[in-house]
Amino acid sequence: MSDRNPRSTAKIAGHPLHPMIIPFPIVFFVSAFAVDLVYLSQGDPVWALAAMWLLGAGLVTAALAALAGLTDFFGDRQIRALRPAWMHMIGNVVAVLPREA
Amino acid sequence: MTVKAEGAARMSERLSRPGLPALHAILLAFPVALFTTALVTDIAYFNTAQIQWANFASWLIAGGLFVGAFAVLWALVDVVRWRSRGARGRVVYLVSLLAMWVLGFVDALVHAKDAWAVMPAGLYLSGVVTILALVAAWVAHSGWGAGDGQ
Numbered sequence: 652m653s654d655r656n657p658r659s660t661a662k663i664a665g666h667p668l669h670p671m672i673i674p675f676p677i678v679f680f681v682s683a684f685a686v687d688l689v690y691l692s693q694g695d696p697v698w699a700l701a702a703m704w705l706l707g708a709g710l711v712t713a714a715l716a717a718l719a720g721l722t723d724f725f726g727d728r729q730i731r732a733l734r735p736a737w738m739h740m741i742g743n744v745v746a747v748l749p750r751e752a
Numbered sequence: 753m754t755v756k757a758e759g760a761a762r763m764s765e766r767l768s769r770p771g772l773p774a775l776h777a778i779l780l781a782f783p784v785a786l787f788t789t790a791l792v793t794d795i796a797y798f799n800t801a802q803i804q805w806a807n808f809a810s811w812l813i814a815g816g817l818f819v820g821a822f823a824v825l826w827a828l829v830d831v832v833r834w835r836s837r838g839a840r841g842r843v844v845y846l847v848s849l850l851a852m853w854v855l856g857f858v859d860a861l862v863h864a865k866d867a868w869a870v871m872p873a874g875l876y877l878s879g880v881v882t883i884l885a886l887v888a889a890w891v892a893h894s895g896w897g898a899g900d901g902q
Contacts (some may be wrong), residue, residue: 674889678781681782704808
């Protein structure tokens, strides 16, 4: 191990982009689930519409987060040396790809 | 070491980590993402006059207020309990979060009006609330307590 911290490649004024974007897909996907539950119990189709928009927004922002995350991942060998970084990437690809399909 | 001393040691170890606990960060993510999205749907309503955008905005604001309330409570407890470590950052965070919540509540009331009566006050309020949410998140994730306190 070298003595420096892992470095972000996708950043703005020194601040990594990836952590700034991830709240959006997380909140959109959780909200889509919440809205689906409301649809299930109430049956008003407007909730299905809201869920569709939330899923769409979640997928777009998840793709942006993935772009920034992968840039960091491939931009620094030290990040690739971290086991949790691999778990995190594989886990999220598995979580998001089925929805993109 | 007594159980109590062990607990205190663990607590101080936890507090010595800069930034927010993970659960608090997740709670904070909701007002940040939902108020920002409410601003986007307000802009869409302002440009298209499609009423569905105004409905979406009021639900998004309601969601931001609901989850945001828990983040406000948490921030309040933090300010009361942890006076020494990162005190200034925690107070700035609480103030910006509280301002976000109060103006967000006003924004929700404005969005409860009929159709175009929401505009333009709702749009401006959503903009201010979004900025406050982003300021709160910026302060919270800047790692208070990393250097000060002891």
